[in-house]
Amino acid sequence: EKRVHEILSSVEDRDDTRLGVEAMDLLDAYGIETPQGDIVDAPADALEVAERIDGDVVMKIVSPDILHKSDIGGVKVGVPNEEVYDAYEDLVTRARNYQPDANIIGVQVQEMVDLDSGVETIVGMNKDPQFGPLLMFGLGGIFVEVLEDTTFRVAPVAESEARAMTEEIDSAPLLRGARGRDPVDVEGVTETIQRLSQLVTDFPAILELDINPLVATPDGVKAVDVRLTVD
Ligand code: ADP
Ligand code: MG
The missing domain is CATH 3.30.1490.20 (ATP-grasp fold, A domain)
Structure with a gap:
């Protein structure tokens, strides 16, 4: 928590309210593994x-x-x-x-990270004026806007809700090992959604945050890229 405060308050010292990979420590602080x-x-x-x-x-x-x-x-x-x-x-x-x-x-x-055995997913949050912090999960990488295979929940989410998110996107079979591929670490994805849910609940100053991609392989998950906006 202290590290998170430090990173977020370091943003207040500059004009910018947008952060990129220099904010990866935020994820580490919440137990989300990074490369x-x-x-x-x-x-x-x-x-x-x-x-x-x-x-x-x-x-x-x-x-x-x-x-x-x-x-x-x-x-x-x-x-x-x-x-x-x-x-x-x-x-x-x-x-x-x-x-x-x-x-x-x-x-x-x-x-x-091993993209050949992995799937690029996206885990994000966007503050909705009506519903508050809206968590997003979907297929990630550079084609996320094209494919639009995403699902949403209001944070904070219970484990069952986080798991349901990994099950209900159209690409869910990819995570479970389609075409003879090994299934990826869906538990790790579920945990990451929950950890992000906790992070944005603890820090309402975060207006939006995207981990894109969160690469999920059979051996685990890694947050390869992050960007966020604070108020
Ligand atoms: P941006 O989204 O700003 O363009 P990313 O860090 O997400 O930058 O990188 C773009 C793409 O490059 C990723 O979606 C992924 O396909 C690939 N990539 C990025 N980092 C790694 C990595 N550590 N290992 C393998 N591929 C990577
Ligand atoms: Mg990216």
């Missing part, structure tokens, strides 16, 4: 983080002015250590080209 990694502000530090991580890494621009990172080429997947320097410079250049006065916090270097 290994860190945010750095120099290429040499990026390499240091990458060398601590097994295998190739993902690198993302971190800026409150760029919350849809892929749209500007701000996400690089599968970067080997020898390309980390160039990737860092390229991400910053792309951000500058997109918006010369963008506030660039740095670059996030992140462990790769």
Whole structure:
């Protein structure tokens, strides 16, 4: 709780009410697992983080002015250590080209999650003027707007409601292992919905929050990306 307060109040010190992956600690504080990694502000530090991580890494621009990172080429997947320097410079250049006065916090270097065995889901919350905090669960990733396979509940939700959300989307069979694939960790997804429900109930200053994607694999779930708005 203390860490959550710190992160949320650090937002009050700046003009922006929008946060991106620099808010991943919020999720950690509520027991929502995130990939290994860190945010750095120099290429040499990026390499240091990458060398601590097994295998190739993902690198993302971190800026409150760029919350849809892929749209500007701000996400690089599968970067080997020898390309980390160039990737860092390229991400910053792309951000500058997109918006010369963008506030660039740095670059996030992140462990790769296994999308082949996993399903990209979205877990979110939006404050509805009539119903209050509305939790959303659905199929995630970059096609979420296209597919619109989502379901909603008013927070806080009981475990049974959270589980029902994972069962009622059209893509539910994907989670349960369609076409000979192993089922993903649906319990982990259910728990994540509940933990997010708790977070937004504890902190009414959060107006909206999206974990997109929450990657669910047979071995567990990981929140790969987050953005939120506070009032
Ligand atoms: P944004 O939503 O701002 O474009 P994301 O962090 O969600 O940025 O990344 C976009 C996409 O890149 C994800 O939906 C996912 O397909 C892929 N991706 C991001 N991070 C990882 C990761 N750690 N491992 C594997 N794929 C990733
Ligand atoms: Mg995303």
